[in-house]
Amino acid sequence: MIKLSRESIINLIRYLEAMGFERLPLDIPVTACKASGERSATCLLKERQLKRLKKEIGDCRLCRLSEKRTNIVFGEGNPEAALMFIGEGPGEEEDLQARPFVGRAGQLLTRLITKMGFKREDVYIANIVKCRPPNNRRPREDEIRACLPFLKRQIEIISPTVIMTLGDVATRALLGDIGNISRVRGKVYPYDSIRVVPTFHPSYLLRNPNAKWLTWSDAQVALRLIGR
Numbered sequence: 001m002i003k004l005s006r007e008s009i010i011n012l013i014r015y016l017e018a019m020g021f022e023r024l025p026l027d028i029p030v031t032a033c034k035a036s037g038e039r040s041a042t043c044l045l046k047e048r049q050l051k052r053l054k055k056e057i058g059d060c061r062l063c064r065l066s067e068k069r070t071n072i073v074f075g076e077g078n079p080e081a082a083l084m085f086i087g088e089g090p091g092e093e094e095d096l097q098a099r100p101f102v103g104r105a106g107q108l109l110t111r112l113i114t115k116m117g118f119k120r121e122d123v124y125i126a127n128i129v130k131c132r133p134p135n136n137r138r139p140r141e142d143e144i145r146a147c148l149p150f151l152k153r154q155i156e157i158i159s160p161t162v163i164m165t166l167g168d169v170a171t172r173a174l175l176g177d178i179g180n181i182s183r184v185r186g187k188v189y190p191y192d193s194i195r196v197v198p199t200f201h202p203s204y205l206l207r208n209p210n211a212k213w214l215t216w217s218d219a220q221v222a223l224r225l226i227g228r
């Protein structure tokens with residue numbers, strides 16, 4: 001059973017009143033906020049909005065990636081995250097576990113997150129497409145077009161300070177054709193009021209370990225923007 005401070009309850013009631021609610025929603029889910037240690041009313045509301053979006057996506061069949069997937073990988077993390085990571089799409093392990101970045105590349109991402117001074121539960125992790133492209137091929141334009149609105153709504157709800165896009169596909173999908181990842185990494189781009197710092201995809205770093213220090217320097221740009 002979650003225990004909210006008096007101040008959090010008052011903030012929650014004020015927020016709900018401003019949103020036009022006439023009674024308290026007593027079934028607010030708490031899992032992700034609780035895991036990240038976030039107990040604010042806005043975190044609980046964002047978590048609720050994310051859960052609603054997930055329900056809306058349901059058993060989505062909007063593109064052909066639905067045909068071979070085992071699970072939809074919605075994304076996970078702190079609904080109030082200041083930092084969000086966006087990758088390309090789920091791989092085999094992610095498809096089986098319905099969780100983003102849990103394979104070998106995911107372990108590398110988790111190490112980067114830890115080195116940045118966060119726990120995985122502190123940040124939010126998602127992908128451009130939510131279903132695994134067969135044989136880990138790149139998602140196609142029409143698949144990205146079909147799935148991107150879901151991610152955009154996730155971003156809108158979470159409203160992070162900084163997004164780190166991981167690799168070419170994620171960077172292009174969010175920012176348009178701004179150039180090759182090697183050229184744009186570590187620079188800061190606007191996405192609405194959010195700042196985006198592209199960097200290499202962890203899978204690339206597994207193949208090119210010498211580029212890890214470049215990713216670390218990109219991570220430091222992101223940390224400065226967050227004020228850490």
Ligand code: SF4
Binds near residue numbers: 057061064143146
């Ligand atoms: S990739 Fe996205 S749009 Fe395509 S089926 Fe999966 S959830 Fe739907």
